Amino acid sequence: xxxxxxxxxxxxxxxxxxxxxxxxxxxxxxxxxxxxxxxxxxxxxxxxxxxxxxxxxxxxxxxxxxxxxxxxxxxxxxxxxxxxxxxxxxxxxxxxxxxxxxxxxxxxxxxxxxxxxxxxxxxxxxxxxxxxxxxxxxxxxxxxxxxxxxxxxxxxxxxxxxxxxxxxxxxxxxxxxxxxxxxxxxxxxxxxxxxxxxxxxxxxxxxxxxxxxxxxxxxxxxxxxxxxxxxxxxxxxxxxxxxxxxxxxxxxxxxxxxxxxxxxxxxxxxxxxxxxxxxxxxxxxxxxxxxxxxxxxxxxxxxxxxxxxxxxxxxxxxxxxxxxxxxxxxxxxxxxxxxxxxxxxxxxxxxxxxxxxxxxxxxxxxxxxxxxxxxxxxxxxxxxxxxxxxxxxxxxxxxxxxxxxxxxxxxxxxxxxxxxxxxxxxxxxxxxxxxxxxxxxxxxxxxxxxxxxxxxxxxxxxxxxxxxxxxxxxxxxxxxxxxxxxxxxxxxxxxxxxxxxxxxxxxxxxxx
Numbered sequence: 310x311x312x313x314x315x316x317x318x319x320x321x322x323x324x325x326x327x328x329x330x331x332x333x334x335x336x337x338x339x340x341x342x343x344x345x346x347x348x349x350x351x352x353x354x355x356x357x358x359x360x361x362x363x364x365x366x367x368x369x370x371x372x373x374x375x376x377x378x379x380x381x382x383x384x385x386x387x388x389x390x391x392x393x394x395x396x397x398x399x400x401x402x403x404x405x406x407x408x409x410x411x412x413x414x415x416x417x418x419x420x421x422x423x424x425x426x427x428x429x430x431x432x433x434x435x436x437x438x439x440x441x442x443x444x445x446x447x448x449x450x451x452x453x454x455x456x457x458x459x460x461x462x463x464x465x466x467x468x469x470x471x472x473x474x475x476x477x478x479x480x481x482x483x484x485x486x487x488x489x490x491x492x493x494x495x496x497x498x499x500x501x502x503x504x505x506x507x508x509x510x511x512x513x514x515x516x517x518x519x520x521x522x523x524x525x526x527x528x529x530x531x532x533x534x535x536x537x538x539x540x541x542x543x544x545x546x547x548x549x550x551x552x553x554x555x556x557x558x559x560x561x562x563x564x565x566x567x568x569x570x571x572x573x574x575x576x577x578x579x580x581x582x583x584x585x586x587x588x589x590x591x592x593x594x595x596x597x598x599x600x601x602x603x604x605x606x607x608x609x610x611x612x613x614x615x616x617x618x619x620x621x622x623x624x625x626x627x628x629x630x631x632x633x634x635x636x637x638x639x640x641x642x643x644x645x646x647x648x649x650x651x652x653x654x655x656x657x658x659x660x661x662x663x664x665x666x667x668x669x670x671x672x673x674x675x676x677x678x679x680x681x682x683x684x685x686x687x688x689x690x691x692x693x694x695x696x697x698x699x700x701x702x703x704x705x706x707x708x709x710x711x712x713x714x715x716x717x718x719x720x721x722x723x724x725x726x727x728x729x730x731x732x733x734x735x736x737x738x739x740x741x742x743x744x745x746x747x748x749x750x751x752x753x754x755x756x757x758x759x760x761x762x763x764x765x766x767x768x769x770x771x772x773x774x775x776x777x778x779x780x781x782x783x784x785x786x787x788x789x790x791x792x793x794x795x796x797x798x799x800x801x802x803x804x805x806x807x808x809x810x811x812x813x814x815x816x817x818x819x820x821x
Contacts, residue, residue, distance in 0.1 A: 321360035324384035329614035344769035358403035363535035413545035492640035598642035663814035670809035682750035683803035697762040701796035
């Protein structure tokens with residue numbers, strides 16, 4: 310038996326414009342889950358990539374007087390560069406223009422056609438170019454696309470169709486009986502959509518209308534519909550029909566994270582495609598909400614896209630990562646404003662975590678020449694130490710349940726507790742009385758353990774900051790914790806020199 314890896318995926322990002330904060334949110338979310346699983350000692354395979362075919366890409370290339378291949382080759386590095394800046398540790402980056410992926414798509418289409426799951430027919434309907442989707446007249450809302458609200462055009466053409474409708478009853482039963490879609494509101498949304506009869510899916514476009522796409526294997530006059538092509542990436546990257554060993558190691562995907570705007574494709578088209586191919590379902594499709602500004606979705610088409618690179622330059626990578634994970638509950642929309650980011654930076658990062666580190670290391674330097682004192686047995690009874698040891702126990706179930714916001718709230722409760730501990734113990738008062746030297750040693754030893762346990766648990770959320778704390782404390786930044794017992798113990802050795810270093814989060818007035 311080949312040991313199954315933990316396999317998680319982001320959606321493929323469309324390269325018709327540069328990435329914005331919405332893309333950053335999805336990948337930071339997935340990276341945080343991946344890092345936490347690795348932190349627990351699991352073997353993780355994290356997939357991300359780009360969607361590079363279709364009408365919008367062809368149009369964007371034409372507007373810049375470029376051929377589509379040149380255009381996508383210039384756009385993809387912008388996504389890779391952002392992931393590098395944000396510290397995204399993906400294992401594989403797939404492009405739908407990759408030859409291996411194209412071959413996989415064509416092989417799957419041949420197989421489905423041979424099984425009778427695909428047929429050719431003439432079709433008349435209303436087409437939305439931005440969504441690259443056909444709609445019936447009944448599906449239109451006030452004569453416009455029901456998804457994006459934009460104008461549609463009536464088209465009549467011959468295409469290939471996938472028998473989506475054949476599996477409607479099966480899909481309804483599967484969704485009702487399995488924890489397949491989260492959160493619950495999105496599951497109910499899909500079940501509501503499935504109350505209406507499913508139309509078979511048009512999976513090609515005439516080459517005369519769209520040349521930029523994967524060739525349909527049995528027709529030189531057609532290219533593959535961009536969504537059918539893109540969804541297959543999750544199994545083509547896993548080696549489906551090419552590498553049986555790799556596929557058995559990865560599939561089924563443990564987690565597929567998508568935005569709520571593309572849930573229908575992932576919760577209706579995708580499971581039916583897999584069912585028709587005889588492939589097991591992914592374990593979970595998790596749909597997050599949108600980032601909004603003044604009530605409107607942040608998007609390139611609305612012209613209100615927020616550039617994450619500019620935010621990183623001003624606030625740091627970890628500040629942005631923290632804000633994205635802490636500000637919104639998965640599934641809900643999040644209101645973005647730079648004022649909110651600045652507020653989180655000042656209150657949570659500079660005043661809470663940054664100040665805790667500064668106070669601890671400054672007192673250690675002043676009273677013990679920077680060397681950590683020994684922790685006596687009596688120190689183990691301190692509530693702060695107990696709370697620090699229980700961070701793994703409390704945070705891990707939340708992360709396994711995909712709730713980073715609540716997980717960070719738990720961590721911050723201990724950070725607040727640690728700052729309160731300083732106020733209660735008043736080490737500066739203890740230092741004035743030689744008879745209280747033991748109490749001073751205990752206070753700083755307990756505080757040191759709290760700070761280190763906080764840093765270790767933050768490795769998945771704020772990797773650069775956590776690594777700084779651990780490196781300055783002479784501890785390994787690549788920490789593997791497999792059990793609660795591994796975590797619920799002391800990490801610091803007495804006599805270890807701890808370096809204060811520069812401020813973890815300088816005050817905003819100091820960096821503007």
